[in-house]
Amino acid sequence: DGPQAEIKASTVIRNIGQLVTVAQQPIAGASGPLQVIQDAALAIYKGTIVWVGTEDEGEPWFQQAATASKDGIKIIDAQGAVITPGFVDSHTHLVFAGDRAEEFHLRRAGVSYGELLAQGHGILTTMTATRKADTETLLTLARERLASMRQHGTTTVEIKTGYGLDMITEEACLRIINSLNAFEDTAITPLERMRIVPTFLGAHSIPPEYRDRRSEYVELVIEQMLPAFVGLARFCDVFCEREAFTEEESRRILTRAQELGYNLKLHADQLSPSGGARLAAELGATSADHLDHASDSDLDAMREAGVVATLLPGCSYTLRSPYPAARRFLDHGLHVALATDFNPGTSYCENMQMILGLAMSEMDMSLEEALTATTINGARALALQDQVGSVEVGKQCELALWSIKDYREIGYHFGTNLVQSALVER
Ligand code: NIG
Ligand code: FE
Numbered sequence: 453d454g455p456q457a458e459i460k461a462s463t464v465i466r467n468i469g470q471l472v473t474v475a476q477q478p479i480a481g482a483s484g485p486l487q488v489i490q491d492a493a494l495a496i497y498k499g500t501i502v503w504v505g506t507e508d509e510g511e512p513w514f515q516q517a518a519t520a521s522k523d524g525i526k527i528i529d530a531q532g533a534v535i536t537p538g539f540v541d542s543h544t545h546l547v548f549a550g551d552r553a554e555e556f557h558l559r560r561a562g563v564s565y566g567e568l569l570a571q572g573h574g575i576l577t578t579m580t581a582t583r584k585a586d587t588e589t590l591l592t593l594a595r596e597r598l599a600s601m602r603q604h605g606t607t608t609v610e611i612k613t614g615y616g617l618d619m620i621t622e623e624a625c626l627r628i629i630n631s632l633n634a635f636e637d638t639a640i641t642p643l644e645r646m647r648i649v650p651t652f653l654g655a656h657s658i659p660p661e662y663r664d665r666r667s668e669y670v671e672l673v674i675e676q677m678l679p680a681f682v683g684l685a686r687f688c689d690v691f692c693e694r695e696a697f698t699e700e701e702s703r704r705i706l707t708r709a710q711e712l713g714y715n716l717k718l719h720a721d722q723l724s725p726s727g728g729a730r731l732a733a734e735l736g737a738t739s740a741d742h743l744d745h746a747s748d749s750d751l752d753a754m755r756e757a758g759v760v761a762t763l764l765p766g767c768s769y770t771l772r773s774p775y776p777a778a779r780r781f782l783d784h785g786l787h788v789a790l791a792t793d794f795n796p797g798t799s800y801c802e803n804m805q806m807i808l809g810l811a812m813s814e815m816d817m818s819l820e821e822a823l824t825a826t827t828i829n830g831a832r833a834l835a836l837q838d839q840v841g842s843v844e845v846g847k848q849c850e851l852a853l854w855s856i857k858d859y860r861e862i863g864y865h866f867g868t869n870l871v872q873s874a875l876v877e878r
Contacts, residue, residue: 538607
């Protein structure tokens, strides 16, 4: 059946060669695990998708709607291109100053990431640069990085703090992250619009001034930062690792965060078995990320607790360490998400197409699995699966318009940007 005349639309996208819906409910006329519709169209009303179908079904109705509408209806011609959901990049550390090119090259000469971290480099190098930078500089850098992400097809981005590590800088970074999200802000044009999810990661590293009294820093996070930042961050994350925070410290911080209404995330079992994945399951975290050293029983516990497994191949690429064994996670029945982990130390990459490509070439994921992991499962990792991550009635219009005619070029044609633009309607 074609759409009913009563459906109100403000925008119609027509002439879509392939609409890769990644729908979670079967859609009439769609086929395959990604629910692809050939020669498709879709209608949007005030940013929400109100109809998805074939061009043929929609055609008479588009004419009628266009004539009936007083204010006119915006018609976008996709010219036969592929449309997918916009990428959901569910794990980034995007607000920071400076870079770590020097450490990158030191590591190539044999110094490990863990050693650098233990010597007070790594995260703390970036912390120093970030504390010194003014708000305007941090904001400009963040905007440029987001623009690059968007050009590569990302429409929703989670952003963590964690390079301030003191009350003032952590708060400043959270305010910057929130300001990037201001859809109503007229300074943000439609071409720059992205959905931003703020995460507080005060427990990223022990700052140098607390080096010999780490429990006081943990107290500062629990007693002052967490209560003060309620409303500024949706998630609280902790780097649970030998070189960072212990399982017990992480449990205390996250338990308090949960009491205050934050959703939880963990950097878990990245460099060594740290107890992070188990803790994520115990606390019912939304996601556990990295997971390179998580055990089979950890993965079972995560599945039982509904924790999304977020894999970050950009780190393996940068640190030249083994790639996460995606098949293990999939075989355990987990929802697997893929994200950039954009940060200056372990993954200086804005491009989700690169991440998807690595997952296919190095992690044995199929295109279907990798596209699912970078869209709807990214949304799950942010508890946004009812709003974004697929093209379905009721979801927000956050799409990637590709300069290809067949979606099977994704992950195959590599090293170039295949996305023409991101399409975000509000
Ligand atoms: O996800 N592991 C901790 N945090 C980041 C790295 C941050 C940094 O090195 O600056 C990560 O890999
Ligand atoms: Fe990270």
